[in-house]
Amino acid sequence: MEKSEVITGCKVVIIGGSAGSLNALMQILPEIPKIKDFAMVIVLHRKSTDDQTLEDLISLKSNVPLKTVEDKTPLVPGFVYVAPSNYHLLFEKNDFLALDTSEKINFSRPSIDVSFESAAEIYGESLVGILLSGSNTDGTAGLQAIQAHGGTLVVQNPLAAEMPFMPNNAILYTEPHFVLHNHEILKLIISINSPND
Amino acid sequence: MIEDIELETLINDVYEYYGFDFGSYSRASLKRRVNRLFHLDGFTHFHEFLSRVRYDPEYYKRMVDEITVNVTEMFRDPSFYRVLRNEILPLLGTKPFIRLWHAGCSTGEEVYSMAIMLKEAGLLHKSLIYATDINASVLETAKKGIFPLRMMKEYSENYRDAGGQEDFSNYYIANYGIAKFNEELAEKMVYSQHNLVSDTSFNEFDLILCRNVLIYFDNDLQKRVINLFDESLAVLGFLALGTKETIKYSISPTKYKQFEKEKIWRKVK
Numbered sequence: 001m002e003k004s005e006v007i008t009g010c011k012v013v014i015i016g017g018s019a020g021s022l023n024a025l026m027q028i029l030p031e032i033p034k035i036k037d038f039a040m041v042i043v044l045h046r047k048s049t050d051d052q053t054l055e056d057l058i059s060l061k062s063n064v065p066l067k068t069v070e071d072k073t074p075l076v077p078g079f080v081y082v083a084p085s086n087y088h089l090l091f092e093k094n095d096f097l098a099l100d101t102s103e104k105i106n107f108s109r110p111s112i113d114v115s116f117e118s119a120a121e122i123y124g125e126s127l128v129g130i131l132l133s134g135s136n137t138d139g140t141a142g143l144q145a146i147q148a149h150g151g152t153l154v155v156q157n158p159l160a161a162e163m164p165f166m167p168n169n170a171i172l173y174t175e176p177h178f179v180l181h182n183h184e185i186l187k188l189i190i191s192i193n194s195p196n197d
Numbered sequence: 198m199i200e201d202i203e204l205e206t207l208i209n210d211v212y213e214y215y216g217f218d219f220g221s222y223s224r225a226s227l228k229r230r231v232n233r234l235f236h237l238d239g240f241t242h243f244h245e246f247l248s249r250v251r252y253d254p255e256y257y258k259r260m261v262d263e264i265t266v267n268v269t270e271m272f273r274d275p276s277f278y279r280v281l282r283n284e285i286l287p288l289l290g291t292k293p294f295i296r297l298w299h300a301g302c303s304t305g306e307e308v309y310s311m312a313i314m315l316k317e318a319g320l321l322h323k324s325l326i327y328a329t330d331i332n333a334s335v336l337e338t339a340k341k342g343i344f345p346l347r348m349m350k351e352y353s354e355n356y357r358d359a360g361g362q363e364d365f366s367n368y369y370i371a372n373y374g375i376a377k378f379n380e381e382l383a384e385k386m387v388y389s390q391h392n393l394v395s396d397t398s399f400n401e402f403d404l405i406l407c408r409n410v411l412i413y414f415d416n417d418l419q420k421r422v423i424n425l426f427d428e429s430l431a432v433l434g435f436l437a438l439g440t441k442e443t444i445k446y447s448i449s450p451t452k453y454k455q456f457e458k459e460k461i462w463r464k465v466k
Binding site: 072 | 198223224225226229230266268269273274275276355358409411412413416439440441442443
């Protein structure tokens with residue numbers, strides 16, 4: 001763990017998860033009071049025919065206001081964004097989100113790897129990537145990209161994950177700065193960019 | 198991953214050597230596609246890839262085919278098709294003749310979806326569906342009406358969710374892993390190559406569908422393409438886009454009226 005306990009200079013926190021991650025997210029997200037100077041992006045595996053149910057749920061539970069992702073939606077600090085079903089979510093320069101319907105990656109669209117890799121390229125050291133529960137290898141290559149670009153890697157403690165395979169796989173193939181239980185992930189997110197708190 | 202500067206060099210070279218302008222394509226997706234092809238074809242240095250594109254027109258064609266996204270499905274977003282079936286087709290049905298344009302039709306799954314709905318509405322006989330794409334090889338697939346059999350379970354669910362009442366398997370013959378769709382459906386389809394970046398309007402239509410194509414373009418090109426659709430659309434005609442796309446940054450809002458919450462707009466003047 002080379003990074004200090006408090007993360008500064010963060011522009012984007014990106015959270016990826018698959019099976020079992022929604023429960024973890026619902027333990028963390030409603031407890032976050034507000035986020036000031038970074039945006040939060042959530043990429044969960046979801047059914048391709050899923051409509052807005054995930055967006056509605058997050059919007060209901062989260063104090064951080066949600067902005068619905070459409071083509072070229074601007075990424076603004078202080079808001080939470082959710083990757084829509086049946087699209088890959090990508091990041092453009094100048095803080096725009098972009099969508100893509102290309103092939104599924106790791107049997108998934110949205111794929112966590114695709115979004116993590118794209119965010120890593122644009123946000124480099126100012127990116128925090130958090131990988132939650134799942135029973136798929138998606139996310140590991142994405143965390144590797146975040147690592148290569150100098151970002152911060154956070155993995156849910158496999159003991160706390162309903163499906164430990166995804167976090168375990170990430171721990172095996174990356175060097176996470178933090179391996180945390182849900183309440184620790186929450187504490188970490190709240191402390192981001194607030195070195196004096 | 199290839200470098201930004203390499204991607205820009207490729208875009209410039211393609212424009213210089215072949216006159217095709219990828220300059221208005223969204224970079225994040227384009228970069229992923231080029232990167233994918235670069236590795237797929239076993240290149241190790243970008244300059245090798247670049248000179249292959251420059252001097253081998255066949256390889257250039259392959260590159261265009263591979264970097265444009267050709268993933269599509271039948272009745273993608275069933276709720277969209279349900280609105281088409283229940284709300285839009287009855288309005289179009291009052292016309293003596295219906296002209297449709299699928300812009301960026303890829304391998305044709307959505308074109309066959311439309312033909313099935315037109316047939317069930319009793320409108321196929323008086324319809325003509327123009328289906329275009331920049332990519333010539335996907336059009337060859339589309340013309341054949343042959344899709345992977347393994348997709349049929351999902352497609353038949355989409356079809357039912359979109360309000361379909363028939364036995365979906367009556368529309369194709371299954372054979373050795375493929376599903377060959379009835380030729381009757383293809384009788385009213387006309388396929389041709391068309392480039393939204395550089396080609397002009399070629400007819401007047403009552404319904405234009407261009408779903409999940411604009412997401413690959415920047416705002417300027419989106420504006421140009423929406424204006425091309427506007428020129429190609431009859432008054433009271435409909436424009437349908439992908440579920441995450443909009444015309445609102447591209448054209449005067451007084452000219453088009455959005456159809457409920459769907460990504461369907463009616464040209465009102």
